[in-house]
Amino acid sequence: MRFDLSGQAAGQYRGGPHPCIRYNPGMAARQFEAYCQRTPAHEVAHYVIDCLHPEKSIKPHGPQWQELMRAFGLEPDRCHQYDLTNVRQRRQRRFTYRCACQEHQLSTTRHNRIQYRGMQYHCIKCGKVLRPTSDD
Template sequence: LLEKYGDSFIRQTVPHEVAHVVVSALFPYRTAPHGQEWRSVMAFFDAEPKRCHSYQIDGADGRQLARFSYRCGCRVHQLTAIRRNRIARGQRYYCRHCRALLIPEKTMD
């Protein structure tokens, strides 16, 4: 995407990702990933506060992350390996619906 869209990609993607870092530093407690705090930082950067890009991605290398099943009080969630590793390091994730802690689903060995 960088090769195809160059400056446009950098002007939008870099502020987008840096805004996440800034929000995380300024607001260490729960905030929506693209909530008001993030939108405010994007406005400060004079970047459009869009969640998604509109680039054509045909032929772009996309990666598929492995998914792992975690259960709460109301359903089964599919988490990526990234979140699974964060949980292994002590991070906790909670269901947005029932607010229960997500725990690994038992696997058959």
């Protein structure tokens, strides 16, 4: 078991000769209760199904897995949807800016400072002012 996932996946189960469950500690920290209630059960259910059906002829979120989730007392929703929507809303949009040497991805906060407060950001490498690219 590992705690090294990041990004939008709440958890991940890998089968094979060395089965491994990975958890996303960042996501667990953001919504501890919901996470602990569901994600471990979700991934453990994959593991149990994998052990019961080593031939791998069944779907990862198929009826067997769903039945097991209900046995845990949980709704068998497949793709951690509660996590995905939440993370997407919290994630800041990125804006592409350009200097003389490269592209820069600016956060919404910085973008707004430039657009509405007239602030300027300079590239550390070339020292030029960052300008928005045309597609933004």
